[in-house]
Amino acid sequence: MSYQLNIEMFGKIKKAKVEVSPLTFFVGDNNSGKSYLLTLLWGLQTQNLVxxxxxxxxxxxxxxxxxxxxxxxxxxxxTKKMGAEISFDAKEFEALINQLLMENRNMFVRKLFNSESMSIGKLSIEIIKQNKIILRMHEVEHETSCLVDYKGSSAGVRAQGNEPFVNVLLAFIVQRILNGGLNFLYRNIYFPASRTGFFLAKDSINQTGREKTFTLQLDDEEEKIEPFTMPILNFINRLDADNIDRKGKRYEEICDFIENEVVHGKVVRGDDTQNKVEYIPSSQDIALPMRTSSAIVTELVPLLIILKSSRQIKQLCYEEPEMCLHPELQLQMARILIQLANLKTNVIATTHSDIILQHVNNMCRLAEFKKPDELMERYGLTKKDCIRFKDVSVYQFTNEGEYSSVKKLEPDEDGFHIPTFTNALLNILEQTTDIQEYEEQED
Known part of the structure; x- marks a missing residue:
């Protein structure tokens, strides 16, 4: 993301300024707005919403x-010459973008959350990275159009009906800046906290029916049932057979790691008629249906399906990746998140796991060593497991009465110190000490 996102009065969040890094964590109190902000960031990177x-x-x-x-x-x-071009700095469009965000902010969050009751007080950006936008004259089927080049990728734009071409171009440029380029829906994934339930139940809900029932239409005044947000609908649809591309190899090593070290078995698909996902434990040859598999399997199978089927994921929004995981497996999940970030997949995760954050701290410190080979070999690590502090961001969410505050945490030489974890550990330590002392007094 080439900009800082600024929001005010959004759910529980009174005010927040967020810049996404290759690996970003939202930590803090329950019901403090972490998932709201995660959903908003997913929406801004989704082409058919932005x-x-x-x-x-x-x-x-x-x-x-x-x-x-x-x-x-x-x-x-x-300009009449084909191939002629003109360039701009993305910063030149910031004022226009912020006016559009204020104009359309409420419609955007209502569409995103599938709820007419949603609103946001303020939504704006500050462009912080210099990126050039180049317009190049182009001809398609004897019609003059423009190629828009941004961050190394180009896309053609043609006039649409009676809409002035300059407005069409401006709207397209704004969308490119907001979503960082052409970011198709399948490259932006959201894993909800209740992913296991959605995964097990998805085949019971017809896809066409769920789209019609659970998607808010911008011009439809008819009252609808709206239980699912757009990222959850995308998650469910992404797991459907006809949405899965079987040619993904980019994340093959991570998938092998999950199957060999975490779920201890293979995730396979059945025949083409049913295309059911099944689990084959390492200790046997018989495939088990998902409904009879353990919680750790059903928790991680959605991640495996999407990684195995994706050529590239640009952004992965992950609610509580530690869900159902033993502390040792939480450490392995931290390795997975870092490896994904190192494959140029931006990972944004909400978490209550001190183990995940401590492992990230350890890997950031390890990345700074000049000769880390001995330590890495001792713990079975590679360079893919390391990440630098500059590539990690942590935001603390704190409930303060009616609203919550959001603060960016800065690391010191030991890493990120997370108040929400430290305070909870100190409280339980104090309670333990008091009980021990009280017991001694009774004796």
């Missing part, structure tokens, strides 16, 4: 983007 934020671009006062508007308009009306 267009909502560019609605009514023609209503925005041009004083906020007068220069880029006139430069683009002049370029597309006066």
């Amino acid at each position: 267009w909502v934020l560019t609605r009514n671009i023609e209503k925005i006062d041009k004083k906020h983007y007068q220069d880029v508007y006139h430069r683009i308009k002049k370029f597309i009306t006066e």
Whole structure:
């Protein structure tokens, strides 16, 4: 993400400023807004949702983007030579983006959460990384269009109906900046905390039926049943047979690690007629259906399915990755998250696991050593298990009455110190000490 996200009055969150790193953690109190913010970040990286934020671009006062508007308009009306180009800095579009965010913010979160009751007080960004946007004249089927190049990827844009071409281009550029490029839905994954239940029940709910029943239509005033948010719908649909590409190899080593070291068995698919997911324990050859498999298996099978079937995941939003995991396996999950981040998959996770954060601290410190080979060999680690402090962000969420605060934590030489974990451990230590002392007094 090339910008800092600023929000106010969003659910329990009074105010927050967040910049996503390759590995980002949200820690803190229950019911403090962590999942709300995680859902919002997922939505901003989802192409078929972010267009909502560019609605009514023609209503925005041009004083906020007068220069880029006139430069683009002049370029597309006066340039005749194919291949001619013009460049901008992404920062030049910041004022326009923030006006659009304020104009469409409530519609966006209502669509994202599938609820008319959702609202957000303020939504804005601050562009912090310099990235060039290049427009290049292009011809497709005798129609003049523009190629928009941003962060190394290009996409063609053509006029749409009666919409002024300059507005079409501006809306497309805004979307590219917000979602970091063309980020298709299957490259942005959200793992909800209740993923096991959704996974086991997904085949009982017809996909077409769930889309019609559980998706809020922007222009539909009819009251609907709205139990699922958009990222949860995406998660369920992503597990369906016709949405799964079997050619993914990028995450093969991580999948092997999960099967060999965590679930101790293979996850396979049945025949093409049913295409059911089954689990074969390492100790036997008989495949077990998911409903008879252990909690650790059903917890991690969705991750395995998506990793095995994906060429590349740009962003992985993970609620409580420690769910159902023994402390030793929480450490292994921390390894998995780091390895994903090192494969250029941005990982954003909510967590209550001090073990996961301590392992991340350890791997950050290990990455700073000049000669870590002996330690790495002792613990069976490789360079893929290490990550640097600069690539990790941790945000503490704290309930403060009606609202919660969000604070970015900075590491010291020992790593990140997490108040929410430290305070809980100190409280239980104090209680243990008091009980021991009280027992001694009775004796």
